[in-house]
Amino acid sequence: MDPKPPAQPDAAPVNPAPATRPDPAPAWSRRQWLKLGAAGCAGLAGTGSFFSWLRQWGADAAPADIFPGDAPRGELWELWQRRGWAREALHYLKLGRNVQCKICPNNCLLEPGDRSHCRNRVNQGGTLYTLAFGNPCTLHIDPVEKKPLFHFLPGSPTFSLATSGCVFRCLNCQNWEISQKKPEETKDPRGAEYRLRPPLPPALTLDQLRTLSLFPDDLAAVAESLGCPSVSYTYSEPTAYYEYTLESCRAVHARKRKNVLVSCGSINERPLRDLAAHVDAAHVDLKGFDDGIYRKLNSGRLQPILDTLVTLRSMGVWLEVIHLMVPTYTDDLELTRRLCGWLVQNLGPDTPLHFSRFHPQHKLAYLPPTPIDTLVKARDIGRDAGLRHVYIGNVTGVPEAETTFCPSCRKAVIERDIFSIRTFHLDKGRCRFCQTAIAGVWSA
Numbered sequence: 001m002d003p004k005p006p007a008q009p010d011a012a013p014v015n016p017a018p019a020t021r022p023d024p025a026p027a028w029s030r031r032q033w034l035k036l037g038a039a040g041c042a043g044l045a046g047t048g049s050f051f052s053w054l055r056q057w058g059a060d061a062a063p064a065d066i067f068p069g070d071a072p073r074g075e076l077w078e079l080w081q082r083r084g085w086a087r088e089a090l091h092y093l094k095l096g097r098n099v100q101c102k103i104c105p106n107n108c109l110l111e112p113g114d115r116s117h118c119r120n121r122v123n124q125g126g127t128l129y130t131l132a133f134g135n136p137c138t139l140h141i142d143p144v145e146k147k148p149l150f151h152f153l154p155g156s157p158t159f160s161l162a163t164s165g166c167v168f169r170c171l172n173c174q175n176w177e178i179s180q181k182k183p184e185e186t187k188d189p190r191g192a193e194y195r196l197r198p199p200l201p202p203a204l205t206l207d208q209l210r211t212l213s214l215f216p217d218d219l220a221a222v223a224e225s226l227g228c229p230s231v232s233y234t235y236s237e238p239t240a241y242y243e244y245t246l247e248s249c250r251a252v253h254a255r256k257r258k259n260v261l262v263s264c265g266s267i268n269e270r271p272l273r274d275l276a277a278h279v280d281a282a283h284v285d286l287k288g289f290d291d292g293i294y295r296k297l298n299s300g301r302l303q304p305i306l307d308t309l310v311t312l313r314s315m316g317v318w319l320e321v322i323h324l325m326v327p328t329y330t331d332d333l334e335l336t337r338r339l340c341g342w343l344v345q346n347l348g349p350d351t352p353l354h355f356s357r358f359h360p361q362h363k364l365a366y367l368p369p370t371p372i373d374t375l376v377k378a379r380d381i382g383r384d385a386g387l388r389h390v391y392i393g394n395v396t397g398v399p400e401a402e403t404t405f406c407p408s409c410r411k412a413v414i415e416r417d418i419f420s421i422r423t424f425h426l427d428k429g430r431c432r433f434c435q436t437a438i439a440g441v442w443s444a
């Protein structure tokens with residue numbers, strides 16, 4: 001999990017809309033019937049059988065809670081469009097004047113004027129728009145180790161960005177100040193337009209960050225001018241700003257730079273395949289290994305994340321997995337054993353796994369941090385399962401927590417200190433001591 005970036009602008013909404021999620025409509029309202037119809041359409045389209053439709057109609061197929069009537073209106077909507085921050089969305093269905101987003105398993109079903117579960121999409125007059133295009137609310141240059149990616153261009157800076165919004169509602173979210181906000185709460189389209197592009201100013205003020213635009217071609221040029229070999233879509237959730245991520249990935253590749261996705265992995269297969277064709281490395285947060293806990297802790301589901309991991313691996317994207325051990329939720333060592341076994345079997349033993357220490361925050365501020373002993377036991381379980389590169393993150397003082405060992409001669413080939421590299425004993429990706437190739441992407 002990528003920790004919180006340093007600057008979080010807090011813009012005053014131009015046209016404030018209800019800030020809290022309205023109650024769901026009463027049973028068997030028009031909206032309920034629409035959900036039923038949409039779930040049925042999805043089932044019929046996918047399988048062609050009435051029984052499949054029946055099977056899919058249930059909690060798994062029902063669209064997620066949304067924000068009825070919360071789309072921007074009037075002057076705010078006009079300004080948003082004029083800035084280029086609203087674009088017609090990709091991967092959605094038109095159902096008369098209603099629309100259904102098919103980017104992630106939430107399958108949001110929106111009537112005109114509604115806002116999506118991830119807060120970034122709205123139905124305006126029967127067309128689905130993203131509000132999160134070219135308007136990042138956070139920008140930073142991070143060491144790639146901070147993502148964390150330990151086997152991908154080690155020691156290099158990665159230009160990192162995020163917009164608001166997320167497809168999940170994690171009780172322990174590190175970045176809830178942006179992930180659980182609407183674009184209008186982090187960006188302000190009033191005043192003179194400011195497009196960020198080279199030549200770059202020496203620094204950005206919070207006011208500039210709140211109003212600036214950074215469109216895909218400009219983003220790629222900025223990363224290049226800063227000497228960053230990669231761009232990371234991170235902090236909140238790139239699936240929630242899918243269109244911006246996809247177009248930026250294309251622009252970044254056109255400039256011969258690499259793309260890094262830091263994601264919860266909750267995305268449908270078709271949009272994932274379109275995106276992954278332009279992604280070089282992904283860091284996926286496998287938040288647990290039990291569907292019930294996923295629903296409770298993250299408002300997500302396990303199987304789509306596992307599917308995403310398999311798809312990314314099959315498409316040749318370099319993949320590292322993180323697992324945050326949250327006391328009483330995801331620190332069950334038997335589940336950890338099953339998770340590690342699944343990784344070895346489905347992604348292979350060379351997939352780096354990062355066990356991360358939980359620190360009390362957001363809605364779980366009452367829980368204690370993960371005991372160090374639990375993390376060390378988890379690392380042992382991962383190694384016993386056959387994983388060759390298992391790390392412990394978010395800790396200090398744990399010996400070899402972030403050290404990469406050669407799986408052949410067992411010598412330390414990369415020693416790290418938080419986000420910096422202390423020693424490096426690889427030549428073109430091979431162990432300097434015994435010449436064994438270490439899995440990873442070691443040069444740009």
Ligand code: SF4
Pocket residue numbers: 101102103104105106107108116117118119120121166167239240
């Ligand atoms: S990406 Fe957003 S709008 Fe689309 S289905 Fe997921 S939560 Fe809903």
